[in-house]
Amino acid sequence: MTLPVEWLVRGILYNKDSETLSNTKVWAKDITNFQGNETDITDANGKFVINMRLIADNGSTCRVSATSGSQFASYDFELRYQFYIV
Numbered sequence: 001m002t003l004p005v006e007w008l009v010r011g012i013l014y015n016k017d018s019e020t021l022s023n024t025k026v027w028a029k030d031i032t033n034f035q036g037n038e039t040d041i042t043d044a045n046g047k048f049v050i051n052m053r054l055i056a057d058n059g060s061t062c063r064v065s066a067t068s069g070s071q072f073a074s075y076d077f078e079l080r081y082q083f084y085i086v
Contacts, residue, residue, distance in 0.1 A: 007052040007079065013042050013066055020046030024068050028052060031076070032060035042066075052079060 065074035
């Protein structure tokens, strides 16, 4: 299953000294129902954008991770999509 709309995860990657990390690979996946990974490379300001649309299901727990040298970080979140007609 895929989401009916684009679902963008945006962030800025920092190291342990609070400096932004450029040219660093960031990846995301649905850890409830694994359907593959999506990746991005941070820009000069440490920013990244990953579209979860094709790899995640509504209600799934997702994980965004990055590695730089010996440093590793990940963040888990629950993806909730709701659609309202007004």
